[in-house]
Amino acid sequence: MFKDNESIERRFNITAEIVIMNKQGIALAADSAITSGRDDIKKVYNTANKLFSLTEDQAVGVMVYGSASFMEIPWEVIIKCYREYLGTRTFSTLPQYMEHFLEFLRNDDRCNNPEMEEVSIYNTFYEILIQIVRKVEDDINESEEEATDNTVAKWMDKYIDEDIEEFQQKDEILLELNYDDFKEKYRPIIEEIEEDLISFSLTELLKEKLIKLAYEAARTNSFSTGSSGLVFAGFGDKDLFPHLLNYRLEGFILGQLKFTKEIEKQISYTNQQKDGTAAIVPFAQREMIDSFMGGMEPNMQDAIFNIIQKVLTEYPTQIQKHVEDISLSENHVTSLEKLGKDVYQTIKEAVWEYQQDYYINPLLGIVRSLPKEDLADMAETLINLTSFKRRVSRATESVGLPVDVAFITKGDGFVWRKRKNFVNHELNARL
Template sequence: MTAEIAILNKEGVALASDSAVTMTLPTGAKIKQSANKLFALSKFHPVGIMIFGNAAFMGIPWEIIIKIYRKTLKKRKFDELGQYANHFLKYINNRNLIPESVQEKFVKDTINSYFIFFQILIRTELMKVISPEKENISVPNIKDEMKKITPKVIDEHYKMWKNAKHSAVINKNCSITIKKKYKKFITELINKHFVENLNLDSKNKLHEIAGFLFCKFPDNIQNPDIAGIVISGYGDKDLFPCVKTFIIEGVVENQLKYYVDEHKTFKITFDREARVIPFAQEDMVETFMYGMHPLNRIFHFDFINGMLEKYPDEIIKNLDKYNDKEKEKLLKKLVKSNKRIFDNYTNQFGKFAVKNHSRDIHRVVSMLPKDELASMAESLVNLTSFKRKVSMEMETVGGPVDVAVISKGDGFVWIKRKHYFNKDLNPQFFKNYNMEVE
């Protein structure tokens, strides 16, 4: 995991990233504090890129991809930042970069991982049935229970994937192609991971899900191996800075599966003068911006909503003079009123947080010079790092903070940048770097 941030105003955009990277192994997790996640996308023009999530794309470290792309881009420039982003996405969707053998491995690994995920869900449901904590329940035959639970879990996920939006950038026939091409492999996985005598309907749904994995984005499930890329700066005709964020999964059948994260995409205009955008681990930045930790806010709203949901029943129980029909009618009115009260409360709560916290911060940010934008970006990343350090959580944010500022006039400028080598011992590195620029 990581903590990254982009802070924009009319002066420019400050980018900051920590250096922590988590390596997950079968025996546990290892955290290193030396990863590079912030880069110049062009050596000649004011464009930068940050990476969060998976440190590699289809097995290739992002740092390698970005630096090779930079050599390919050379001095080429585009009118708008979005054109830089589209050009980069087109580059990584290249069969010369990602050969078909790698794409096939990605498909097989993804389907296998999802079917293993199914097993975890099924076992979780099974434990609810055979839990020894439940009184007066005899331990059922586990195989019989598995046969009951498995189709239910499969059906639930099938409906979720079926109703999910199809990716706008993936061919509509991609799902059918995957099912046909990998039919034998999917069948083998079903026989390996699921109960014997699984009904035909459930098997067909698993084949459908295997195809959906590569062309749809359901709201409540996200591939743990996805990566986020943040491209920021200016196109040649952009007056003010912009940030565009993409969530990327991989390349299948020579098609890149990704979507634009609209919530993390922003362009400074004459009317929209500042924005603070956190990425990956956002909790401490949200606490700073809105005055309450996100988990506290969720608990707060859930508790009040639960209390309001129970309240009508408690009232109805104590109304002896009403008959059942009248009580039912009154209950519906109370439930409707409570929903209106709760919706109004959450709306007013949000307005209060904006008025008393984030609005004033954004006003100040809109006036900050470039050096203070950089200081603020670094401080907010350090705030998240410090919180992890003084809590019992894993220190998934930490290490040196890389900071850069991109402005229209000065371009991409490093404020802080770590190196894995001693600069004094490697003058040739900087000589070679500068030769490429000349």
């Protein structure tokens, strides 16, 4: 029914990065690991550059994570080309720098290349279709009857309809795309993915639905693992305190750049204002940093809450099973289920408040008063901690040393504290 498929071969900054801010400035740290290959065969190199100064004149730093390239161009190349485009211009605020960078991506023919747009569609649609294939394979394995092309097609049709409906219900439409233009340009690449994954012949109706599915995914707030995270941090000319922006970028589709803003934080005058006077913001692989901040490993916390939810959900059934001479009416069961949901929500809120009161807020209280040297050391240490956890676990060592560390202040601009360098200055005096 389906072909043995191999994962897409890519180069990923499957990484750990962090930004720590207070009124004095911003510490940025990033590891050096880059993962190349497929899910089944991976090679990790600890040579990647993920942290950059925007230019020598601006107090702005840039970090990238996720895919190591954008439209098949390495991010390091793009950022260094942008420096020429920016020149000596400065802007009043950090968002103006970000918008100017996006303008560069849109206007530069090397980045906005129509011939490379298929990459965005391939990344997004391949992942969606392979998830559908895996669901149908589960149905085949669980079915007591022999699966035929017709039954498999029905299962596929059901999952395709569900996904289309899910995308159509999303509130945020990022791109206004013409369906006929989308279909005409990207049908060949969609059919190529179908042929890579599916061995039986699809009906024309199913093929049309798959194009519709790719279209809905392309225009909504849905990003593939082949997308990239982009972090701008620093000061505009009129910014008194540090500012952080985090965007997700997929690529160009029918000439439109698909992106969305994920995080924005700016240090405030007082701790009572929106983002307060200190912030710790991790990116990509953040479980160890979240553990340090919140007092509990996130996966363990999720597992505990899932157990609690399961126990409370099954509580009415267990009462009837284990308590003699009791028969709950439908209204009783409904009331107990509602009670279980209320108790579960109360537990979650109580744990969250405890973490805020005894872990996160006290930690941010310390960060508010840390001098810039200690902020930089803290950022480096948290990345080292993540790297160490990866090294002693069975997971791929996708966070690797050395750690690049920089600090940005209003007066001194972007300053490297630690930086790997492949250049031997004794052999390259001109550098």
